[in-house]
Amino acid sequence: MNLLSAAKVSFRSLRANKMRSALTMLGMIIGVGAVIIMVAIGEGANQRISAQISSVGSNLLLVLPGSTTSGGLRSGFGGVPTLTMGDARAIGKELPPVRFATPSIRTSAPVVYGNQNWSTIVQGVWPEYLEMRDWKITSGRNFTAAETEAASKVVLLGQTVAENLFGPEDPVGKIVRIKRSPFTVVGVLDRKGQSPQGQDQDDTVVLPITTLQKKLYASAHAGTVGVIMVQAVDGESVKEAERQVAALLRQRHRIGPGQDDDFSVRNLSEVLALAETATRIMSLLLGGIASVSLVVGGIGIMNIMLVSVTERTREIGIRMAVGARERDILSQFLIEAMLLALTGGAAGIVLGAAGAVLTSRFAGWSTVISPSAVLLAFGFSAAVGIFFGFYPARKASRMDPIEALRYE
């Protein structure tokens, strides 16, 4: 018997028991639908986290002043400014696993343009900062090393700042005032979105650290910097960079053996990878719970197929008497189970996709329906059909034709 006529026979017998077939399919629909929605939600969360992580930049270390533990008095991170521009320069120049390093000072100040003003975070850094954070410029240019050297009054605007001060106008070449000093806008930064901590990364302006120190930041500790950001050459060398940075700073700060560090090094990628792992585990868990209902749907198929095989014992006997082989009967019932599973699966995918769209619309969660998830769900329902349909189908194919013909 060829596949097409077998499928026709199966379709017919399913149509003969419409209510039963529909209810059995409902089990699959709910199962597949649940998997699709759950995976879409999990995938959505995953992508959001990934996007946030890549917005921070890859292979980054953060060196903070102060230390975690200290005998007696503890001042916490950033309490005592112990890091210097010299430290940053040394890290960037002397350590092979380090690609770039930049000191960074952050302060907050209102930025004024015409009659508009906007209070934002002002970051003083070296020009490498943008490359380290993989931050593009939409118009204008980055500030240069020479401008850093000369402490030029140039500034880069984040998208949020540019929109609030300039609206649709192009800010490049315009003069803004920060703490009464005039600054030339040389470039506008690309949109980065939210940080993993939920802050708007575009609500900032970036300028040379020297300018910030001299013109804006009346520090009690001249020459010190807030933090030093370090980028390793690649993912493998992050650990080595972390070790070498610590060793170098201990040496530069003349910290003897047994003494506590006056700084601490944080591996940003590690922290972010942890967040990524957490969401991945969550989406696996969601998918796992949903697949339980898929298995329950499969059991429903097996149940109804067993009933159907028993009911149709006589039909099986007749088919055998006119020459159906074992595999003809097996394929007939297997196709029937597959048809239930796949039709249910297809409907489940449609319903699940609709559910995911509604979820993101009304609950505001980002959901992603990936083609691979759809394919997987479809493949999984086919597998469920084969797996749970096989036993009833084999039972049918192994019947004794004489007994089957005698069945009332």
Added chain:
Amino acid sequence: MGTAAIEIRGLTKTYRLGTVSVEALKGVDLSIVSGDFLAVMGPSGSGKSTLMNILGCLDRPTAGSYRLDGEEVGDLSRDGRAIIRRSRIGFVFQGFNLLPRLSALENVELPMIYDGTPAATRQERAMSGLSAVGLEDRAHHLPTQLSGGQQQRVAIARAIVNTPALLLADEPTGNLDSATSDEILGVFRRLNDERGITLVLVTHEPDIAAYARRVIRFRDGRIVEDRPVDPRRRPASPPGAASA
């Protein structure tokens, strides 16, 4: 009459029911020539149904040989027997055994579905099978829309559609009234007379056995009587029964 279509030698069949074994056939020898019309009689439990099951390749003998058209078929596998059934043997049952959801035509097509006959040929041959039993105008009726006699004629069309060497009928008129029985037996006679199909028919009733050319009688798993039917005592085919 031609060569021996069926050669059975020393056929035994033993059923094991728990610890007891029951010998349903105790060494049966039987030759049926091609084109013969054999009636098998005997009380219930005498072994005639067991013989029919083995003849029809639904069951296999415990011992002995069964040659169909010169080929040993007694020791075939399940699938091997299925292939013999669909190509060389036709069944007609007491209870018709049509599939209730299929039309008359589709029921007749059934044996051809399993041997891979293309759909167009299938329909054509099924249609000519139906017209051989005089039911071409009922082709698209469901079994429930047909009378008992018509249903049995559909079953006969199904049995002969693959031009089998052997047609087996197990009390084919058991569920029918006497007028319809005559009509069905007329169909059988005609198939035997005109197409030379070898026919084996199980029955309890001597009048039905009288349609055959030869009658054998079973008792306790053995053939106890084997005699030809006097041609002068065979009832004539009811006119028009087969070509209604």
